[in-house]
Amino acid sequence: METMFDTAIIGGGPAGLSAALVLGRARKNVLVLDEGRPRNRVTGEIHGFLTRDGTRPAEFRRIAREQIAAYPSVRFMDDAAVEVTGTNGRFRIATAGGATIESKKLLFATGKKDLPLDIEGLSDIYGKSAFVCPYCDGWELRDKPLVFIAKGAGAMHFAKTITGWTSSRTLCTNGPDELTEEQREELKRHDVAVFDSPIRRIESVDGLVRQVVLEDGSAVPCAGIFFAPKLAAGSDLPRALGCDVTETGSVVVDGFGKTSVPGVYSAGDAATELYQAIMAASMGMLAAAGINGELLEEAWNGKG
Ligand SMILES: Cc1cc2nc3c(=O)[nH]c(=O)nc-3n(C[C@H](O)[C@H](O)[C@H](O)COP(=O)(O)OP(=O)(O)OC[C@H]3O[C@@H](n4cnc5c(N)ncnc54)[C@H](O)[C@@H]3O)c2cc1C
Numbered sequence: 631m632e633t634m635f636d637t638a639i640i641g642g643g644p645a646g647l648s649a650a651l652v653l654g655r656a657r658k659n660v661l662v663l664d665e666g667r668p669r670n671r672v673t674g675e676i677h678g679f680l681t682r683d684g685t686r687p688a689e690f691r692r693i694a695r696e697q698i699a700a701y702p703s704v705r706f707m708d709d710a711a712v713e714v715t716g717t718n719g720r721f722r723i724a725t726a727g728g729a730t731i732e733s734k735k736l737l738f739a740t741g742k743k744d745l746p747l748d749i750e751g752l753s754d755i756y757g758k759s760a761f762v763c764p765y766c767d768g769w770e771l772r773d774k775p776l777v778f779i780a781k782g783a784g785a786m787h788f789a790k791t792i793t794g795w796t797s798s799r800t801l802c803t804n805g806p807d808e809l810t811e812e813q814r815e816e817l818k819r820h821d822v823a824v825f826d827s828p829i830r831r832i833e834s835v836d837g838l839v840r841q842v843v844l845e846d847g848s849a850v851p852c853a854g855i856f857f858a859p860k861l862a863a864g865s866d867l868p869r870a871l872g873c874d875v876t877e878t879g880s881v882v883v884d885g886f887g888k889t890s891v892p893g894v895y896s897a898g899d900a901a902t903e904l905y906q907a908i909m910a911a912s913m914g915m916l917a918a919a920g921i922n923g924e925l926l927e928e929a930w931n932g933k934g
Pocket residue numbers: 640641642643644645646663664665666667668669670672673675676677678679709710711712739740741742756757761762765766767864865867897898899900904905906907908910
């Protein structure tokens with residue numbers, strides 16, 4: 631590909647697509663490079679995104695791409711970026727498919743990825759009856775008996791939050807609970823049952839959880855599970871290019887998605903720990919405004 635793009639966007643989820651829409655409308659030449667492995671691909675519907683509540687993730691992307699197609703300066707490539715080199719004004723991206731792309735600015739909208747789930751049976755129900763965020767999927771499980779898998783401070787946070795959706799809550803700590811005596815008392819006062827035996831397996835039928843079976847032989851019947859999976863950066867490319875990245879894998883950015891490397895931006899799950907599609911889209915919009923402002927400034931000063 632010979633074009634020098636104004637911006638290459640790596641990642642075509644809500645963050646990258648939102649940035650592409652804004653940059654397309656700002657008449658910038660943009661390439662969206664996406665390998666198509668969004669974190670929410672396990673789930674059936676996106677919830678809580680105004681005007682898109684209940685939309686399938688793949689349908690969300692289809693509509694976004696269809697609307698962006700109205701702006702001819704945006705191109706899409708279904709491929710993975712495997713190497714990024716260069717500096718502000720001239721970045722070079724090598725793809726798994728053998729293409730080389732050049733761009734003046736870069737936006738990493740590469741999301742986060744789940745590390746392998748380490749409880750037997752959990753991957754069978756992930757996105758169907760086991761979820762990570764009550765704001766996303768609590769409504770569908772309202773008033774049902776729910777298990778949440780957590781320890782320590784995380785368990786206390788989950789216990790309070792899930793109360794908004796159901797009064798039937800069981801905490802499985804999957805080993806030592808890491809709670810203080812005071813916290814155990816607090817959970818008891820609020821009728822939260824606590825099991826600290828390690829989880830042997832989760833039993834389900836067609837993705838719907840039936841019960842959590844513990845190593846001590848007991849079983850906790852439930853209709854849904856919330857848990858906090860371990861996550862990693864969706865891509866190591868921002869770190870390889872020199873961007874500051876937190877211990878938890880988030881690219882460090884300012885309010886407009888600017889990273890510590892000139893000309894490089896990041897948005898969405900890649901650069902936050904507040905995992906919501908509308909938040910990712912909003913960050914993509916802000917990063918696009920930041921990038922466009924930089925490009926206009928450079929052109930104004932004869933450096934573009
Ligand atoms: C089970 C589950 C349910 C959820 N439900 C909801 C919900 O109901 N409502 C809600 O608001 N949020 C929900 N979320 C969170 C939401 O999905 C994310 O916050 C949102 O998708 C983040 O958007 P993003 O664009 O930052 O990243 P993603 O949507 O993850 O997209 C990142 C894209 O970048 C691509 N990519 C990564 N590296 C490369 C590379 N090197 N080259 C090319 N492409 C690359 C990936 O393949 C992917 O397509 C849920 C999450 C999970 C896990």
